[in-house]
Amino acid sequence: MAIEIAVPKLGLTMEEAVLVAWKAAPGARVRKDDIVLVLETDKVTFEMPSPGEGLLHPLVPPGSRIAVGQVVGYLAADAAELARLAAEHPAAAAAAEPAAAGLPAAATEAPPAAPGPAPGRVKASPAARAIARAHGIELSGVSGSGPGGRIVRADVLAALERPRPSAAAPAAPAAPATLLTVLEDIPITGVRRAIFRNMQASLATQAQITLHTEASAEALLRLRQRRKEAGAPVSYNAVFVQAIARALRRHPRLNASVEGDRIRVWREIHVGVAMDFGGGLFVPKVRHADAKTLAEIEDELRRLTEAGRAGRLTLDEMSLGTFTLTNLGAWGVDRFTPIVNPPESAILGVGRIEEKAVAAGGEVRVEARVALSLTFDHRIIDGAAGAAFLQTVSRFVAEPALML
């Protein structure tokens, strides 16, 4: 039986994708879990592992738009089956144009539920399952050596042999099965995979340092109040984006990336704003933020937020930033050490606005304050340069009028 290669649903809102490339030639043998093709959705680029082993028979040429669930190719068990498939289903080369025409047809053909190899179902022999159950082993973490990737008893026994964190506590009498049971099993795919890789790459490649300061938020509050009364309200983030963009113009070394053995300082200033709509972290960019007025930045942020809530943020809107703002003030966080969003080199974290007792000029007065935390790549940005940038941002926040 030929194995179907079907387009997986990578996100809640995903309906279609672009098949960017096949990673194996027609007729080539593909092993299970080898990367067989690359999909690009509006959010992520996804390297799709092969659902099984066989000889590749692609149906759809690279560059095609394809629907979720659409069968885009087959894996034939042997040469005879490959020949039969080629006869029954015209290959990619022969079907160069069905990119547009393919969509409606696929919508009716494709089964509504998870097509092809259901990603949630782990293939395992009954004996393997029984042993895994008895030892509290999660089968999704075990690789199968049996036919079609089936997890067999030996695979689970091998997994049991591997050292486990709990092995260090021989006194604990309770079975691990009762101490650790899975509530939810979440595959690291799609957006989560992108975040996963990005965060790991961030700390793995950069030498990150965080500087903290605090700015008066009195002027900021007054600005917001005035704008509100004038019928043109602005968000805190719009002000922070503007402060960052203007400060970057004065301190361009923070608007940079490392490429190979060079530091690339960018001319454009695109400030990303971290947003969470419940489905994971998105960082849409305010383009040319340094050239935008506060009102323009506000409009742009509003548009991006609405697009994000509707799940319509495009890949273009989320790529190629030069600096990121992350604001946890709304969650009551005082201050924190954000992690740089690579390939950028710096990120500003903003805490909550809080009234504090401030001693100045021999007297104590109550003032609204906001914590600003700058994390940057110390490999390419020295401490003094980072501090100078943070001081500029801090001054702009304390006196937004300075930005005019």
Added chain:
Amino acid sequence: MSDRLLTASAALAEALIEEMTRDERIFILGEDLTAHAGIFGQFKGIPEKFPGRILDTPISETCIAGCGVGAALTGMRPIVDFHFSDFVTCGMDELCNQAAKIRYMFGGQVKLPLVVWCPDGAGLRAAAQHSQSLEAWFVHTPGLKVVVPSEAADVKGLMKASIRDDNPVMFFQHKRLFRREGPVPDDPDFVIPLGKAAVKREGRDVSLFTYGSGYFLCQEAAAELAREGIEAEIVDLRTLKPLDFETVAASLRKTYRAVIVHEACLTGGFGAELAARIQAELFDFLDAPVLRVAAKDVPIPFSPPLEDFVLPRAADVVAAARSVCNR
């Protein structure tokens, strides 16, 4: 007590002589028995030793089976010889409608100590009507016991137990194995109880469940598998009904993999029944699908190359074992 090498035929004759000496109600009924001590010489010595207790009948299996049932009902312990197990079709009503059900229908007031001796199996170029393995038909009939020995010692021990049983017993002995020698205990009290399987080769990687001629295929296959590093355990079921499922389970709990081997054709064979019970009762001990090795679903051909092609071979057992071991 020591073991002697006896052919399966000699082991059968020894069992019959010992039992007939012990119990004078035992007698043998069938076609062409006295002139040549059975058409395979399987009753050697009995016509001389027990004149009048081994009887020639007309060529009517219906009659033979009916006489057996009647004699057993009235206090005798008959052994009926079906000549070729294939002819059992002519005695089906007597065996399946009468013998199998009488004890039940009479509320246990009667006994039916009948042994139906059925030489079966292929490989003798005897064609479609003289080569079948029909044990599954009788396993499917409640009220009958079904015994299929492989080695000479099993023939002797199981025949003695069958004769001593108060229920009708279908005893299938493979024709091609009559001359095969095997060690047989030199002990007049040697009896193998019905419903007891034997682990005849220990192994940890795969269980080969078999009986009758399949046992020898498994032996050959196990030797080949051992050369490849696969240790096969051979379980000779010996009695299909009652089935020693405990021994089956103990073996599978050790190996987690099962291949069932029999000479009877695949579809509806005993392997299907055993596979069904294994998956139902030992699901958590299965590391691979249960595979069956059996004859192809066709009448046994007369042509020697075709007959060999249809019958299961040791290589088939090896391939199935490799497959469940994922090699």
